[in-house]
Amino acid sequence: MQIGIFTVGDVTPDPTTGRTPSEHERIKATVEIATKAEDIGLDVFAVGEHHNPPFIASNPTATLAYVGAKTERILLSTATTLITTTDPVLIAEDYAKLQHLTDGRVDLMMGRGNTGPVYPWFGKDIRQGINLAIENYALLRRLWTEDVVTWEGRFRTPLQGYTSTPRPLDGVAPFVWHGSIRSPEIAEQAAYYGDGFFHNHIFWPASHTQQMVDLYRSRFEHYGHGTADQAIVGLGGQFFMRSNSQDAVNEFRPYFDNAPVYGHGPSLEEFTSQTPLTVGSPQQVLERTLSFREYAGDYQRQLFLVDHAGLPLKTVLEQLDLLGEILPDLRRGFAEGRSPQAPEAPTHASLVAANAELVSA
């Protein structure tokens, strides 16, 4: 079971002080959060991708390569990589390069992005979002698995005898997850390829997450990649904790009430009952997180969002310290009663081993 954090790189004013960090502060904070994640023993650090203010999340591979140089063990990932508006040729190059630089400590999560104007800035149309995700990813896979690609499609210029460089490390492409909150087509895509499916269920009720994960699992089995409980599932999560649960509620409420995504809507109490957001003691966060298995089954990756809505860096680092304290219990809890069928998430090492087995067989 991989446990980690993801950031979307929002630059949001702290509602309790009105202070907005500079882009420079936020970019440096991202690096500090990433190295802290490794220090407390997390397995994954993932960055989002945005090409508009108020985000500092453009050029994710620069951030990940820099973090890779400052860390030794943590796996670097994305949440998400915009497969719609980013040229798959560039994705193929950038992440293969990142694989080499970090000795294989990299995988990716594909996402579509829901900011309308970003699409035309990159010459695309949001109404073609699903089609872009499907065609672009099909090309990306070929660029990683075939040395010479001749290709023609709808959304980019044709390629004649094109070789993407560098070739993936050890001839093995990075593992890919597909993230979608509510598009069954993306669960279907992940299942078809036997890739991972990630449901960022932080904004949605458990019943919906279950519907998406169930669809992915059954289609994973349908396409012959294994049984439904061998499918590779990741979930988002969100918490705010203090040793005294009422302190957590009091401290987090202004951030919740003014949060860019759900602020000024439902109350903190309504939202915590309807979604996986947990605001309370470390014990409550532990129990709630372990309960995700009840509707998602035994899964492979849990990523938390901890540095959003204007929370100051100091608070974020304190949250990570608290997460580090419950991490052994989280791992124990996830291992307890876990189906022996449920695999671990693929890593570069496991993919290289599987590839070698294929070649020798």
Next chain:
Amino acid sequence: MTSLVVVSAGLSNPSSTRLLADRLTAAAVEALGDVEVTHVELRDLAHPLTDQLLTGFPSPELAAAEAAVAGADGLIVVTPVFSASYSGLFKTFFDVLDGGALDGTPVLVAATAGTARHSLVLEHALRPLFAYLHAVVVPTGVFAATDDFAGTDLDLRVRRAAGELTALMGHDSRPAAGVGKRRTVADEFAEVTPFEQLLHQASVA
């Protein structure tokens, strides 16, 4: 069993909008006989509707209302007139419905107002809204100004509109063979489009 869903956006209690909705419902039930009627009172869903605009997902009670409307064989929708149009609350409910939820659904449109000067609201506001949503709007809309509740011809219009609605509810209004009905998210969950087809479709302009 045939399902009739009645969406009413009145704000006061008792509300003339609900009163009109009830009269239309009674006339439709009389014509339909065995029918399951579900009332969706939007006042009770005002907070969840705003929340869905902000969070993107419905609360459990709102999800139930949306599912009822999407699964209805026929709809009666009634709004008070606010600033020369349907009320914002009324519009919000139809804004948050899934795309394709009302495709081919027969709808009786009705409105209430303090004065008959607003009576064309049915034609210039409600009809275009439901045309956009691909619903089938019955020819007779029912507008009731305060005065109409003391008049004699409201009942005639109520019964004419209810008759038109129930006649449409007996017919299949799906597109002709070969013309794809819009697929909703619920359709995809029920029977997902196989990936080979998605892959083929993706690259066809």
